[in-house]
Amino acid sequence: LFLKNKNLLKHPIEYVKGVGPKKAEALQKELQIFNVGDILMDFPFRYVDKSEFYTISQAKNVGENESVQLVGILQNLQIMGEGRRKRLSATLRDDTGRLQLVWFKGVTWLYDKLQEGARYVAYGKLNDFNGNKNMPHPELEIYKPTNRPTLDAVYHSTDGLTKKGLDSKGRRNIIRNILPHIQATDIPENIPQHLLTQYKLPSRYDAIVQIHQPNDKNALKSAINRLKYEELFMIQMKLILSKINRKNQLKGYCFEKVGEKFLQFFNHELGFELTGAQKRVIKEIRQEVNAGSHMNRLVQGDVGSGKTIVAFMVMLLAIDNGFQAALMAPTEVLAYQHYKSLSETGKNLDISIEFLSGSVKGKKRAAILERLAAGEIDILIGTHALVEPPVIFKNLGLGIIDEQHRFGVKQRAALWKKNKPLPPHILVMTATPIPRTLAMTVYGDLDISLIDELPPGRREIQTLHKYESHRLTVFKMIADEIAKGRQAYIVYPLIEENEELELTSLYEGMIAIERSFPKPKFQISMVHGRMKPDDKEYEMQRFKNGETQIMVATTVIEVGVNVPNATLMVIEHTERFGLSQLHQLRGRVGRGGEQSYCVLMSGHKLTKEGRKRIETMVRTTNGFEIADVDLQLRGPGNIEGTQQSGVLKFNIANLKEDSRILAVARRDADDILKNDPALNDSKFQALKEFLSTDAASRNWWSRVS
Ligand code: ADP
Ligand code: MG
Numbered sequence: 001l002f003l004k005n006k007n008l009l010k011h012p013i014e015y016v017k018g019v020g021p022k023k024a025e026a027l028q029k030e031l032q033i034f035n036v037g038d039i040l041m042d043f044p045f046r047y048v049d050k051s052e053f054y055t056i057s058q059a060k061n062v063g064e065n066e067s068v069q070l071v072g073i074l075q076n077l078q079i080m081g082e083g084r085r086k087r088l089s090a091t092l093r094d095d096t097g098r099l100q101l102v103w104f105k106g107v108t109w110l111y112d113k114l115q116e117g118a119r120y121v122a123y124g125k126l127n128d129f130n131g132n133k134n135m136p137h138p139e140l141e142i143y144k145p146t147n148r149p150t151l152d153a154v155y156h157s158t159d160g161l162t163k164k165g166l167d168s169k170g171r172r173n174i175i176r177n178i179l180p181h182i183q184a185t186d187i188p189e190n191i192p193q194h195l196l197t198q199y200k201l202p203s204r205y206d207a208i209v210q211i212h213q214p215n216d217k218n219a220l221k222s223a224i225n226r227l228k229y230e231e232l233f234m235i236q237m238k239l240i241l242s243k244i245n246r247k248n249q250l251k252g253y254c255f256e257k258v259g260e261k262f263l264q265f266f267n268h269e270l271g272f273e274l275t276g277a278q279k280r281v282i283k284e285i286r287q288e289v290n291a292g293s294h295m296n297r298l299v300q301g302d303v304g305s306g307k308t309i310v311a312f313m314v315m316l317l318a319i320d321n322g323f324q325a326a327l328m329a330p331t332e333v334l335a336y337q338h339y340k341s342l343s344e345t346g347k348n349l350d351i352s353i354e355f356l357s358g359s360v361k362g363k364k365r366a367a368i369l370e371r372l373a374a375g376e377i378d379i380l381i382g383t384h385a386l387v388e389p390p391v392i393f394k395n396l397g398l399g400i401i402d403e404q405h406r407f408g409v410k411q412r413a414a415l416w417k418k419n420k421p422l423p424p425h426i427l428v429m430t431a432t433p434i435p436r437t438l439a440m441t442v443y444g445d446l447d448i449s450l451i452d453e454l455p456p457g458r459r460e461i462q463t464l465h466k467y468e469s470h471r472l473t474v475f476k477m478i479a480d481e482i483a484k485g486r487q488a489y490i491v492y493p494l495i496e497e498n499e500e501l502e503l504t505s506l507y508e509g510m511i512a513i514e515r516s517f518p519k520p521k522f523q524i525s526m527v528h529g530r531m532k533p534d535d536k537e538y539e540m541q542r543f544k545n546g547e548t549q550i551m552v553a554t555t556v557i558e559v560g561v562n563v564p565n566a567t568l569m570v571i572e573h574t575e576r577f578g579l580s581q582l583h584q585l586r587g588r589v590g591r592g593g594e595q596s597y598c599v600l601m602s603g604h605k606l607t608k609e610g611r612k613r614i615e616t617m618v619r620t621t622n623g624f625e626i627a628d629v630d631l632q633l634r635g636p637g638n639i640e641g642t643q644q645s646g647v648l649k650f651n652i653a654n655l656k657e658d659s660r661i662l663a664v665a666r667r668d669a670d671d672i673l674k675n676d677p678a679l680n681d682s683k684f685q686a687l688k689e690f691l692s693t694d695a696a697s698r699n700w701w702s703r704v705s
Pocket of ligand 2: 307402
């Protein structure tokens with residue numbers, strides 16, 4: 001019995017006709033479906049297309065694994081075979097031909113039930129048996145002239161649910177019992193009317209009815225579109241609103257002055273002209289840190305686009321205004337490199353820069369901590385050791401995180417807490433070229449600045465694919481570059497969860513390399529994840545100083561290492577790397593003015609995906625294009641930097657397919673909130689109400705970092 005309840009959507013699922021306590025318990029446990037609203041929002045993931053009748057001759061040409069629906073007369077019903085081979089067979093005949101139907105289960109029961117000579121609708125997959133087509137275990141139903149072809153919803157199910165009769169058919173029955181009781185007023189519209197009109201989208205009520213019980217394919221398509229748009233639109237609304245709230249509520253320090261150090265550096269120390277993109281980003285940041293609100297900004301820029309100098313200049317801005325700055329990098333190698341290069345960059349400025357990581361210990365560490373607390377250190381560079389509790393700043397005004405994708409949300413939050421009363425401004429720098437659509441969602445609560453221009457004079461890196469059998473040619477290339485005074489990297493993949501194997505492959509490679517590049521003419525560095533930080537740093541430094549010509553490494557060098565004289569990157573077992581990793585690795589060369597090369601080595605056996613990755617790398621150096629292919633190949637959940645983000649768990653939308661809807665939804669949400677951030681206009685009342693209800697923000701706040 002379907003009890004009348006004021007708010008039907010809140011009606012407990014248990015009391016819906018045909019459910020009861022046992023099924024209700026299963027629905028709650030397995031699908032978190034507690035009430036009518038929940039089951040209506042659990043959409044089918046595909047449909048069984050019974051919207052067309054095939055003729056038997058047409059059906060015989062349908063591909064494998066596709067289901068067809070036929071109408072015909074049932075003939076020759078007979079039980080055949082004995083014991084385990086016992087089966088029921090029949091023929092279905094229409095004007096175009098005959099098809100054999102066969103059942104191996106429920107034989108006697110079906111034999112009694114089915115009526116020879118009657119017209120049936122048969123639905124099932126065709127099987128090819130010795131060149132003869134048959135249909136095993138078809139669903140049969142007496143044909144009625146009123147039979148309406150349908151699209152039957154298919155729902156996610158589990159063994160537990162199926163056992164309780166909650167397979168797709170069971171679910172369709174529940175929905176059938178619910179829908180007649182639901183009126184349009186129970187599912188009020190939440191999208192402003194002008195947008196529905198503009199995109200010709202059905203109402204929310206219609207869409208939800210149609211997604212469960214589509215009238216036809218067109219109605220289904222509109223319903224899906226509408227619900228995808230709604231989901232993406234609401235997510236964007238919430239992201240932008242939370243950003244607006246943060247800005248209104250969270251005050252930040254004002255860096256009013258463009259002071260002495262910034263200007264001295266800009267006018268006298270900077271050895272080159274900033275690119276247009278760098279200037280624009282510095283300006284965007286300057287405006288924000290001077291507005292009195294808190295900055296939480298992502299700077300996205302391809303490898304080599306010059307993010308570090310932008311970071312440094314913003315740090316000078318903080319220092320000029322009496323604050324300290326911190327720069328956190330994901331690895332010791334990278335952090336130390338930043339420390340070295342920024343110490344050099346700022347050597348003529350009267351500032352104090354120090355380095356801190358887990359390996360800085362004892363008196364040295366104590367001295368740094370003391371000077372930091374006293375405000376005698378202007379810039380502290382290091383690993384996540386920077387945000388550990390004993391590290392106390394006097395007045396941290398700016399925290400920068402390099403290569404964000406290696407850090408979790410936790411570190412970002414920890415940096416926030418490193419100052420009082422106001423949190424430091426936060427700048428996150430990433431070279432992971434995630435597609436814009438994805439960035440908008442994953443980093444939706446951050447402002448985004450884009451450095452979309454490379455410094456002038458860079459030559460496009462030439463990328464080649466070579467098979468293992470051409471190793472000698474590749475070694476010749478290495479020798480040629482070294483003869484020109486350049487350096488080369490040879491990179492081995494990190495073999496996850498098997499460090500032994502990883503080292504073996506590295507050492508074996510090393511032996512072959514040493515044989516072809518013997519001492520003393522050639523000097524080779526080797527760096528891998530198992531080495532002590534000091535030893536790694538020592539080898540990195542030797543390579544950087546040009547004392548060694550070849551750097552053999554595992555992917556520890558992936559992020560941020562800068563040696564402009566290195567012009568050749570050889571990647572071993574390329575097929576084991578993901579696209580974004582390959583792009584990062586390639587970015588280690590092409591940093592000087594010389595022509596650089598990247599050689600992708602692989603075996604002859606490649607998967608389709610592996611081949612596509614290599615082809616993409618050879619075809620383009622554009623990080624965003626590569627990111628798009630990556631998105632297509634792997635789907636959004638696997639793109640680096642997005643895994644931890646629950647933001648990508650959608651109910652119906654799918655970033656791989658719906659990036660255009662997302663872009664439109666983002667723009668619409670932006671437009672609305674730009675003009676009316678509090679949603680005061682009466683035409684936004686329903687939207688406002690929806691955004692403030694529980695259902696809308698279920699899980700929401702836990703999703704947003
Ligand atoms: P990334 O964005 O990958 O971190 P870096 O900041 O390491 O890039 O910069 C790469 C190299 O380009 C560095 O050697 C840096 O000094 C140089 N560079 C940065 N900006 C410019 C510029 N505007 N003109 C010339 N060289 C630049
Ligand atoms: Mg960098």
